[in-house]
Amino acid sequence: MTRRRIWPRRVVLLLVAVALLAAVLGTLAFALAHRGDAPPPPTATTDIPASPDLVRRGEYLARAGDCIACHTTAGGRPFAGGVALPTPFGTLYSSNLTPDTDTGLGRWTAPEFWRAMHNGVGRDGRMLYPAFPYPNYTRVTREDSDALFAYLQALPAVRLPNRPHGVRFPYNTQVALAAWRALYFTPGNLTPDTRQSAEWNRGAYLVEGLGHCSACHSPRNALGATPAASALQGGRIPLQGWYAPSLQAAHEAGLGPWSVPDIVQLLRVGVAPGASVSGPMAEVVSQSLQHLSDADLQAMAVYLKALPQTAAAPDDRPVADAAVLARGSSLYIAHCAQCHGDAGQGKPGSYPALAGNRAVVLPQADNLVQMILRGGYQAQTAGNPRPVGMPPFQHLLDDGEVAAVASFVRASWGHAAAPVSALEVQRVKESTR
Ligand code: HEC
Ligand code: HEC
Ligand code: HEC
Structure with missing residues (x-):
């Protein structure tokens, strides 16, 4: 008798448990399918004003993230x-991050901002384009995200509606983005490696x-992704017509053999013994890295120095033939030697040496060609307030002449890198928007 009364109760309990489990699993599956798609948190801002300390911290982190590089137009209002941003899939336009209520982040909350940084999802639930580097920013802590948000909310509001993106079908669909994210993006934190020092982990x-x-420093596949396995191996x-060399190869941009103080100097000043940053890297140094604290630059240097380093693959392409080298040599004497020296030795403190400079013998000659075509300035930093410049040569030299002088530089003063063809010069020109 007692049994009959107990059984149904057990069955009921079991059924409830099964139902609960099903609900939990269902929710989990849904959450997984809609990772980062959670309903927006309440919009009422009950936040007390951020402390000046938090705002200052956010400003520092915004420098470290170089937000300004993509979110401020030349001559435009900061962060508007x-x-x-041209991509192979069409042109993207960065968003207004100022606290304007209608066109910026004025209505956003800190949790919504965190979701954008961590999950790459906008306030309205839209999956964002990864040209906003959330595949990296996903590693930013919640605390740092909140400080960044406090800083952005403290900026003067600028009324400037976001420009619609000009991305081609099918890349402009949320389905395409969902597929891309399923393949290449996992939101996640950086788990500290306990075998390494606190400094290495900070780096x-x-x-x-x-x-x-x-x-920038990783190869991109046909879908514009930088697969984790080849991160920092150069791309x-x-x-833009620039090659960001491998940070894991000493003959490219690897820093394994460098001393930590020299690495810190390169990141802070843009010029260090044996290297001088140019093009997009000069902007990274002047807008972002030079503003970081000694401790943070030191930590980055420790981490960069410890990255695994691969050796140079033997380049068995022949160097240029004698006729091209003779032509390149006279062009060099006429156009380059007054700054870089007859033997490529440069002038310490102003003109970088080309002899023994790994930047001119990279397997990809894009940067060398780009420098000759467009010239450029070193990074402007507190440590190098009046950077010297190099004039552009694209209106002075034709493709064949640029190729000849580049080939000469790659084959002189002990260098033995493959020549550059006029066709390659043309390709670099065409690959630049
Ligand atoms: C390499 C360029 C780049 C950098 C660097 C960058 N962003 Fe962006 N960001 C973008 C682009 C492009 C978008 C638009 C994405 C879209 O609409 O799908 C965007 C969108 C955003 C959004 C979403 C805004 C909205 O209205 O939905 C936020 C928030 C944001 N960025 C914050 C930041 C912060 C904070 C930093 C610095 C830590 C930063 N971004 C650095 C390119 C960049
Ligand atoms: C916007 C793209 C971009 C980003 C972001 C970027 N780099 Fe670079 N970097 C380049 C390019 C392009 C070059 C090649 C030009 C040159 O040698 O300066 C380069 C060169 C370098 C070099 C070699 C300098 C030399 O002349 O030997 C180092 C080291 C380096 N980057 C480190 C970094 C580190 C560390 C970061 C992240 C904090 C970083 N880069 C972020 C584009 C980028
Ligand atoms: C008026 C002086 C001047 C002349 C002429 C000149 N350069 Fe330069 N060059 C510079 C300066 C200054 C820099 C550093 C600028 C920078 O890094 O953006 C530089 C940088 C370079 C770099 C990049 C070095 C590195 O470490 O990344 C290369 C390569 C180069 N020059 C090659 C040439 C060649 C080839 C010619 C002749 C066709 C030439 N330059 C003519 C002043 C000059």
């Missing part, structure tokens, strides 16, 4: 967005997270 956090070095920056 509208910067055109990893800055390089892999806010610093988003891999956004062409699409549509």
